[in-house]
Amino acid sequence: xxxxxxxxxxxxxxxxxxxxxRFPPTMxxxxxxxxxxxQSQWLYGILLGLWSFMxxxxxxELHVERVLGPEVxxxxxxxxxxxEVLDNGDFYAxxxxxxxxxxxxxxxxxxxxxxxxxxxxxxxxxxxxxxxxMGNPVLWQAPGGDVWLFFVVRFGDTWSSSRIMAKISRDRCxxxxxxxxxxxxxxxxxxxxxxxxxxxxxxxxxxxxxxRDTEKTGADTSSLFLRLAPGSRSWKASNKxxxxxxxxxxxxxxxxxxxxxxFCRRGGDYEPGDDGYVIRTExxxxxxxxxxxxxxxxxxxxxxxxxxxxxxGHLLFVYNHSMDDRTPLRAALSLDGGMTFPFxxxxxxxxxxxxxxxxxxxxxxxxxxxxTSNDRTTICLxxxxxxxxxxxx
Numbered sequence: 331x332x333x334x335x336x337x338x339x340x341x342x343x344x345x346x347x348x349x350x351x352r353f354p355p356t357m358x359x360x361x362x363x364x365x366x367x368x369q370s371q372w373l374y375g376i377l378l379g380l381w382s383f384m385x386x387x388x389x390x391e392l393h394v395e396r397v398l399g400p401e402v403x404x405x406x407x408x409x410x411x412x413x414e415v416l417d418n419g420d421f422y423a424x425x426x427x428x429x430x431x432x433x434x435x436x437x438x439x440x441x442x443x444x445x446x447x448x449x450x451x452x453x454x455x456x457x458x459x460x461x462x463x464m465g466n467p468v469l470w471q472a473p474g475g476d477v478w479l480f481f482v483v484r485f486g487d488t489w490s491s492s493r494i495m496a497k498i499s500r501d502r503c504x505x506x507x508x509x510x511x512x513x514x515x516x517x518x519x520x521x522x523x524x525x526x527x528x529x530x531x532x533x534x535x536x537x538x539x540x541x542r543d544t545e546k547t548g549a550d551t552s553s554l555f556l557r558l559a560p561g562s563r564s565w566k567a568s569n570k571x572x573x574x575x576x577x578x579x580x581x582x583x584x585x586x587x588x589x590x591x592x593f594c595r596r597g598g599d600y601e602p603g604d605d606g607y608v609i610r611t612e613x614x615x616x617x618x619x620x621x622x623x624x625x626x627x628x629x630x631x632x633x634x635x636x637x638x639x640x641x642x643g644h645l646l647f648v649y650n651h652s653m654d655d656r657t658p659l660r661a662a663l664s665l666d667g668g669m670t671f672p673f674x675x676x677x678x679x680x681x682x683x684x685x686x687x688x689x690x691x692x693x694x695x696x697x698x699x700x701x702t703s704n705d706r707t708t709i710c711l712x713x714x715x716x717x718x719x720x721x722x723x
Contacts, residue, residue: 391714391715391717391718391721392675392677392712392713392714392718393712393713393714394677394678394710394711394712394713395710395711395713396708396709396710397411397423397441397450397700397709397710397711398441398450398453398708398709399704399707399708399709400704400707400708402452402453404427404428404437404439404453404455405427405428405429405433405435405436406429406430406707407426407427407428407429407430407431407433407436407706407707408425408427408702408706408707408708408709409425409426409431409685409686409702409706410425410426410466410467410521410634410685410686410688410702411423411424411425411686411688411700411701411702411709412424412425412466412467412468412469412523412688412700413469413688413690413698413700413711414469414470414471414477414523414690415690415692415698416471416477416502416503417471417475417502418445418502419445419446420442420443420444420445420502421442421443421450422440422441422442422443422469422477422502422503423440423441423442423443423450423469423700423709424438424439424440424441424456424467424469424479425438425439425453425467425702425709426438426439426464426465426466426467426481427439427453428463428464431706432463432487432488432544433463434463435463436458436463436464436465437455437456437457437458437464438455438456438457438458438464438467438479438481439453439454439455439456440453440454440456440503441453441454442503456479456497456503456506457479457481457495457497457506457509459483459509462483462484462485463483463484464481464482464483464484465481465482465483465484465489465492465519466481466482466519466520466521467479467480467481467482468480468481468520468521468522468523469523470523470524472526472532473526473530475500475502476498476499476500477498477499477500477502477503478496478497478498478524479496479497479498479499479506480494480495480496480512480520480534481494481495481496481497481520482494482495482519482520483495485516487542487544488541488542488543488544489517489519489539490516490517490539490540490541490542490548491516491517492516492517492518492519492539493511493512493513493514493515493516493518494511494512494513494518494519494520494536495509495510495511495512496509496510496511496512497509497510512534512556512565513536513556513565515538517538517539517540518536518537518538519536519537519538519539519578519579520534520535520536520537521535521537521578521579521581521634522535522579522580522581522582522636522688523688525582525583525584527557527616527617528584528587528588528616529559529560529616530560531557531558531559531560531562532557532558533555533556533557533582533590533617534555534556534557534558534565535553535555535579535580535581535582535592536553536554536555536556536580537551537552537553537554537577537578537579537580537594538551538552538553538554538570539551539578540576545599545600546598546599546600547576547578547597547598548576548597549574549575549576549597549598550572550576551576551577551578551597552570552571552572552576552577552578553570553571553577553578553579553580553592553594553609553611553620553623554567554568554569554570554571554620555567555568555580555582555592555613555617555620556568557616557617557618568613568617568618568619568620569619569620571592571594571609571611571620571621571622571623572622572623573594573596573597573609573622573623573624573625574623574625575596575597575598575605575606576596576597576598577594577595577596577597577609577623578594578595578597579594579595579634579635580592580593580594580611581593581594581635581636581637581638582617582637583637583638583639583645583668584639585612585667585668586667588613588614588615588616588617589612589613589614590612590613590616590617591610591611591612591613591637591668592610592611592612592620592637593608593609593610593626593628593635593637593647593649594608594609594610594611594623594635595608595609595630595632595633595634595635596608596609596625596630596632597632598632599632600631600632602653602654603653603654604653605653606629606630606631606632606653607625607626607627607628607629607630608625608626608628608629608630608635608649609623609624609625609626610623610624610625610626611623611624628647628649628651628662629650629651629652629653630649630650630653631650631652631653631654631655631656633649633650633656633685633686634685634686634687635647635648635649635687636648636649636687636688636689636699638689638690638691640691640697640716641691641695642716643667644663644664644665644716645663645664645667645668645671646661646662646663646689646691646697646719647661647662647663647664647671648660648661648662648677648687648689648699649662649687650684650685651674651676655683656683656684656685657678657679657680657681657682657683657684658676658677658678658679658680658684659676659677659678659679659684659685659687659699659701660674660675660676660677661674661675661676661677661697661699661714661719662674662719663716663719663720673719673720673722674719674722675718675719675721675722677699677701677712677714678701678703678710678712682703682704683702683703683704683705683706684701684702684703684710685701685702685703685706686701686702687699687700687701688700688701695715695716696713696714696715697713697714697715697716698711698712698713699711699712699713700712
């Protein structure tokens with residue numbers, strides 16, 4: 331394996347330890363805060379809705395379509411998105427919407443695309459309350475058929491006041507249970523879906539965000555993982571994974587046996603620079619303990635990443651290949667368990683922001699990546715075969 335490929339993947343040394351509507355007063359324009367969309371942009375969004383069934387990108391290898399945008403009346407803000415392909419073939423997506431990232435009038439909304447159809451249903455609120463603001467949702471259908479909706483609830487002015495709650499649907503997202511808490515520690519949040527452990531338990535990647543500055547996370551912001559054993563009613567937390575700038579929003583994959591790997595978004599601020607990298611951490615004991623974070627050479631502009639294992643064992647990594655901007659949105663493929671990612675293709679590129687990817691593979695082998703764009707007002711869905719990546723660099 332070439333040294334630069336190993337560095338890109340962030341392979342840790344073999345001796346790496348595995349240890350036991352209201353806004354904040356200051357409002358800068360940054361990748362985290364986007365200005366409120368003006369009336370002209372709103373009208374433009376409505377016009378875009380007239381072409382909502384037309385693909386944004388169409389080729390023999392890659393298809394990108396708009397799911398919904400400013401024309402949908404759930405508030406201008408629609409970010410981040412999550413989705414699941416249910417066991418009956420329906421696509422079900424969720425996002426949190428409202429007046430803005432730090433608005434109080436937010437809710438988690440759900441929308442469905444029936445199997446074999448192209449249109450998405452009108453979104454409906456599936457999680458909200460009159461006293462707290464909602465945050466990141468995560469959808470996941472467990473092996474037994476239950477669909478979990480994990481979501482963030484913000485109690486104060488910053489995300490470091492949040493906790494994680496959840497609901498369960500036993501009828502493929504037609505109805506939901508009452509909300510119940512997953513975490514009680516202030517600052518705990520979720521972004522990526524869980525995976526099933528070898529013993530049939532669940533492993534949920536979460537993170538602990540610190541700091542009261544809306545434009546910067548604390549250096550001790552960390553990733554961690556919750557385990558739910560078969561038959562248990564309580565989640566048990568791993569150690570926290572720390573790194574130089576802090577890290578958050580881990581995405582986890584199994585590598586075989588009790589070996590797991592996660593890639594994490596880097597922490598810090600949103601200012602332009604040349605010192606931000608995706609973080610890698612590993613567990614050798616079934617997700618109970620994790621190595622401290624190791625910087626890869628994948629650039630990261632303080633933006634979410636996605637990592638999934640395909641049916642053939644290959645690993646798909648989706649991220650923004652930049653230290654400053656949430657463009658391009660790039661997919662990379664590993665054939666050797668995450669040691670190297672030699673195959674790379676851009677899903678979206680050019681001016682704009684294409685962020686917060688969520689990916690999964692359907693039984694027909696096709697790969698689907700959902701992401702947000704247009705100043706967090708538009709949700710898009712990209713579809714391609716693995717061959718699209720294998721034909722890249």
